């Protein structure tokens with residue numbers, strides 16, 4: 625009955641990060657993952673690319689698929705304009721429980737709505753549950769075999785608009801070949817690869833930015 629890695633990550637945040645300071649929460653998690661225990665956060669290197677794209681889009685409504693411990697949720701939410709919000713979906717209740725506390729420690733819980741459940745079931749409910757019209761930005765960072773079906777589901781549910789930006793993590797490692805093939809060949813997307821590395825390692829990975837053309 626020991627602790628889990630997400631619980632140890634949370635303990636490090638509550639011990640070392642300044643409450644209400646998102647940047648210190650981010651730095652604490654990166655330090656924990658680099659020097660104590662690797663964990664599958666988007667990390668500092670890919671995180672800077674995420675930051676630059678979120679800042680460029682300046683989303684009023686952002687969707688994150690795959691919360692894990694809330695690291696990228698904090699990265700995204702800290703950059704939102706006033707009144708902006710991030711809806712984040714997490715399948716694993718234990719991850720969601722840790723993420724809620726990480727997000728609260730960062731002090732940005734008022735900008736975030738964390739929903740537990742399978743993305744395939746929740747995406748069709750976004751309009752009725754949260755009054756979402758369309759998303760300005762979507763960060764795909766959950767199970768790799770869900771990227772393509774969930775992108776198609778977002779299209780079918782009318783949740784994307786001309787200019788919506790989809791940003792996908794891990795397109796090389798672990799890899800999402802079907803999703804990449806789709807967004808790179810579909811006339812409905814303008815896609816670009818941002819080469820980087822798997823979080824906290826020298827292994828190649830990258831982010832794929834795909835603009836929905838309507």
Ligand SMILES: Oc1cc(-c2ccc(F)cc2)cc2nccnc12
Pocket residue numbers: 664665666690765766767768793794797798822823
């Ligand atoms: O960023 C990530 C990395 C990995 C991952 C795990 C083990 C490895 F060896 C390599 C990579 C899995 C992920 N699952 C969901 C969302 N993001 C992930």
Ligand SMILES: [Mg+2]
Pocket residue numbers: 664665666765793794
């Ligand atoms: Mg990832």
